Amino acid sequence: xxxxxxxxxxxxxxxxxLLSLVIFLFVRVTGDxxxxxxxxxxxxxxxxxxxRQFGLDRPLWVQYWHFMASLATGDLGLSFYYRxxxxxxxxxxxxxxxxxxxxxxxxxxxxxxxxxxxxxxxVGGFWDSAGKIFALLGLSLPSFWVGLVLILxxxxxxxxxxxxxxGTTLHLLMPAFTLGWYFAAAHMRLTRSSMLEVLGSEYIKxxxxxxxxxxxxxxxxxxxxxxxxxxxxxxxNLVVMINVAVVVETVFAWPGIGRLLYEGITFRxxxxxxxxxxxxxxxxxLVNLLVDIFYALIDPRIRLES
Amino acid sequence: xSSEPLxxxxxxxAHYVSQQGSRVVRAVDEVTLSLSAxxxxxxxxxxGSGKSTLALTILRLLPPAAxxxxxxxxxxxxxxxxxxxxxxxxxxxxxxxMILQDPMASLNPLFSIGNQVGEPVRVHEGASxxxxxxxxxxxxxxVRIASPETRVTQFPHEMSGGxxxxxxxxxGISCEPRLLIADEPTTSLDLTIQAQYLNLLRDLxxxxxxxxxxxxxxxxxxxxxxxxxxxxxxGRVVEQGPVSQIFxxxxxxxxxxxxxxxxxxxxxxxxxxxxxxQPPDLASLPPGCxxxxxxxxxxxxxRVEAPPEFAVDEGRTARCWLAAPDAEAKATMMRSSVA
Numbered sequence: 346x347x348x349x350x351x352x353x354x355x356x357x358x359x360x361x362x363l364l365s366l367v368i369f370l371f372v373r374v375t376g377d378x379x380x381x382x383x384x385x386x387x388x389x390x391x392x393x394x395x396x397r398q399f400g401l402d403r404p405l406w407v408q409y410w411h412f413m414a415s416l417a418t419g420d421l422g423l424s425f426y427y428r429x430x431x432x433x434x435x436x437x438x439x440x441x442x443x444x445x446x447x448x449x450x451x452x453x454x455x456x457x458x459x460x461x462x463x464x465x466x467x468v469g470g471f472w473d474s475a476g477k478i479f480a481l482l483g484l485s486l487p488s489f490w491v492g493l494v495l496i497l498x499x500x501x502x503x504x505x506x507x508x509x510x511x512g513t514t515l516h517l518l519m520p521a522f523t524l525g526w527y528f529a530a531a532h533m534r535l536t537r538s539s540m541l542e543v544l545g546s547e548y549i550k551x552x553x554x555x556x557x558x559x560x561x562x563x564x565x566x567x568x569x570x571x572x573x574x575x576x577x578x579x580x581x582n583l584v585v586m587i588n589v590a591v592v593v594e595t596v597f598a599w600p601g602i603g604r605l606l607y608e609g610i611t612f613r614x615x616x617x618x619x620x621x622x623x624x625x626x627x628x629x630x631l632v633n634l635l636v637d638i639f640y641a642l643i644d645p646r647i648r649l650e651s
Numbered sequence: 652x653s654s655e656p657l658x659x660x661x662x663x664x665a666h667y668v669s670q671q672g673s674r675v676v677r678a679v680d681e682v683t684l685s686l687s688a689x690x691x692x693x694x695x696x697x698x699g700s701g702k703s704t705l706a707l708t709i710l711r712l713l714p715p716a717a718x719x720x721x722x723x724x725x726x727x728x729x730x731x732x733x734x735x736x737x738x739x740x741x742x743x744x745x746x747x748x749m750i751l752q753d754p755m756a757s758l759n760p761l762f763s764i765g766n767q768v769g770e771p772v773r774v775h776e777g778a779s780x781x782x783x784x785x786x787x788x789x790x791x792x793x794v795r796i797a798s799p800e801t802r803v804t805q806f807p808h809e810m811s812g813g814x815x816x817x818x819x820x821x822x823g824i825s826c827e828p829r830l831l832i833a834d835e836p837t838t839s840l841d842l843t844i845q846a847q848y849l850n851l852l853r854d855l856x857x858x859x860x861x862x863x864x865x866x867x868x869x870x871x872x873x874x875x876x877x878x879x880x881x882x883x884x885x886g887r888v889v890e891q892g893p894v895s896q897i898f899x900x901x902x903x904x905x906x907x908x909x910x911x912x913x914x915x916x917x918x919x920x921x922x923x924x925x926x927x928x929q930p931p932d933l934a935s936l937p938p939g940c941x942x943x944x945x946x947x948x949x950x951x952x953x954r955v956e957a958p959p960e961f962a963v964d965e966g967r968t969a970r971c972w973l974a975a976p977d978a979e980a981k982a983t984m985m986r987s988s989v990a
Contacts, residue, residue, distance in 0.1 A: 551757045554712065556740045570760070
């Protein structure tokens with residue numbers, strides 16, 4: 346078990362290193378941030394001064410070394426635009442993103458798992474078809490469109506829900522649903538297919554041969570086995586939700602990390618983009634690591650391999 | 652033989668019907684069989700002859716595409732076909748148990764052995780968790796698993812194939828059923844483990860007064876284990892009766908061919924004897940006897956009319972025109988008329 350964990354941690358560190366390199370180079374391809382920050386008509390010296398101030402005049406590898414060295418001490422640098430530490434900005438926004446992701450995840454599991462099980466148990470029936478349509482829509486409708494339609498319907502026509510901003514439970518409903526629908530569809534489809542696979546197995550046949558009631562066959566023998574891939578996906582998705590809600594947060598003006606990243610990209614605010622991506626990537630890598638370890642805990646076969 | 656059989660199947664048919672209803676596969680066709688309490692019935696036949704479907708039919712656990720179209724299944728004086736789903740559930744695992752082919756796949760990987768072995772006792776007898784656990788230890792002991800106290804806490808992947816199959820056997824006998832159906836339980840086991848397992852089953856049968864249905868394609872196992880034999884071909888029982896009689900004087904040409912295909916040490920022949928041709932497609936059976944296209948003894952009538960079950964002897968039947976009264980005279984007559 347210990348060796349297993351150590352090996353996973355090693356893989357994770359390598360992934361993070363590669364991510365830092367890629368994002369560092371990619372933001373610099375987008376253009377010169379200084380041109381967006383200086384006032385119109387600024388003198389070449391002013392521009393040069395600002396560039397020096399941000400450290401952009403030094404060779405790339407020196408900049409990268411600097412970035413990595415401060416990253417190692419937990420420092421993500423100062424935002425070009427806000428002139429405050431990136432980490433501080435990040436933590437200001439984090440609670441909002443966490444709240445949104447948690448509610449969206451709750452919705453997606455609450456909808457996805459039962460409907461996936463129902464579709465698998467009644468395969469080919471009405472609920473299966475209804476679920477298929479729901480999943481197809483969830484996966485194919487772009488979230489900016491879903492968001493706009495919801496705003497149009499619930500805010501403009503009915504006037505029940507606030508169209509944007511944050512602060513109350515009502516503000517949370519539409520963004521959480523918009524974000525959660527896509528993931529509910531993914532969770533439903535995975536639950537269904539994994540449940541179908543399990544239901545065709547010999548141990549389910551034996552469970553029926555034992556004379557167990559159908560509720561126990563499905564609820565005990567099939568459910569736990571079918572849930573393994575869903576747990577993995579949900580774990581990873583939770584982190585993905587925190588970090589990719591860019592579109593939803595922008596549409597609903599939800600002050601989360603997605604919006605911060607959006608602003609960072611718009612202003613070529615390199616430290617913000619790098620910081621948000623590195624933290625997001627780090628979270629995803631960490632969650633994968635935790636899921637692997639959790640797997641080993643619930644599935645005795647993996648424990649043995651280590 | 653006692654008066655009332657434990658299980659008797661009368662003209663039992665189970666068909667698979669395709670979604671459009673255009674294709675009907677007669678997986679089990681007009682099967683009549685009986686088994687007395689404590690007896691052992693062997694069912695042999697090639698793969699696809701309907702043996703396993705017959706077993707699942709008895710337990711009414713056929714896949715959704717299949718249904719039982721006619722017949723009766725009398726078990727301890729009750730027709731199993733009249734039972735509701737809930738009543739049937741109380742038969743499964745409690746009065747009739749079944750052991751599946753693949754011991755590696757038939758245990759749930761996520762639950763401990765104790766949990767899975769004790770489960771039928773909890774469900775059928777309402778035993779508490781602790782009592783079910785105690786029973787599981789006793790059952791593992793009964794199937795001769797060493798240090799059962801530690802084994803119950805372990806998981807399926809920690810056991811060998813032979814051990815898992817014994818655990819599946821323990822699950823089978825957990826509620827002391829009257830009838831145990833074993834569907835090729837030794838196919839995936841090593842030969843030495845096979846022999847051990849068969850001895851175990853025989854001992855369990857003796858100790859618990861179990862009736863046993865043994866589904867296999869291995870005639871050696873039938874000779875060792877069974878007192879009655881039913882030979883299946885294309886969903887039908889083509890010959891049945893006491894094992895010793897069928898082995899010494901088979902009537903149906905298919906049975907003869909099956910017995911002839913067992914390699915013997917005393918043979919001087921270079922190659923193995925095989926039955927020519929392929930088993931028929933169960934969805935489009937030939938009009939007459941299903942075996943006729945592969946039968947060396949077939950004559951004109953075999954190809955147009957399927958033979959009914961003829962009584963060959965006391966407790967012995969065969970579905971073959973050769974077994975009809977005066978059959979041999981007729982056969983020679985037919986053959987000479989064809990020539």
